[in-house]
Amino acid sequence: MGGKKITTGIKITCDEMRYIALFESISGASVKDCIIDEEQERAIFIVNQGQVGVAIGKGGRNIHTLERMTGKKHEIIEYSEDPVTFMKNALKPATVREIRVSERTDGKKMAVITVNPKDKGVAIGKNGKNAERLRFLAKRYFDIQNVSIT
Template identity: 45%
Template structure:
């Protein structure tokens, strides 16, 4: 087992997350890989295969809107990858990420620096930092990343 594999956290899905995953699967037929409840931003983030994002959202966003009404939370669909660079790009979409660098600080803190197209910086950060918070949540869950910095 490589050092990187040993350092990857074990993702534990709570019963509530599992119920939400089942709900999205039954509604769309999409294989839902993970679900993160972000109470701070009143949202549920679903991770699906990148090729199934459109199917999960539904025509004109119908499935996202249906779940939003049912659960009274914002719904976000993000592509999943077990590659840190790809997951960073999916988590910051629709911002166009040009480069992803990972740095480790003394004490073991890990930081991701994501360089985006100059016109996409505001999109990557999001209103009140919501999009960068989504990236940090997901990258922490899968890769123990403590901070995400948009450049």
């Protein structure tokens, strides 16, 4: 099944633009997208493939600097045009066993993700915040309406 990339309709706010500029100037990594999640007091950065190490910096230096400057937790996900690879990246460090993306008869896409049982808590996150992040990103990039983690 082709992972059609959906980048139209993604709106980046002025605050998110500022975060991207700050992130890129401190880390040297190329940022594809930024989502500021005020409710969880976090900033989620989608970086280009192969840029995670650069983004984090030696010993997490870049992240610590940015978190001090913004007062928010920073989460970094490596982008991929392939929805399965992208979702695996978004769930790290959880070990993903399988991801099945299917299309329902009404045309809506859904993903069922099987993780290693010991990693289920990590995949879902405290109060479901990682699962919520994954659902948001799967819809934002690949128009996947529903994601379940088993």
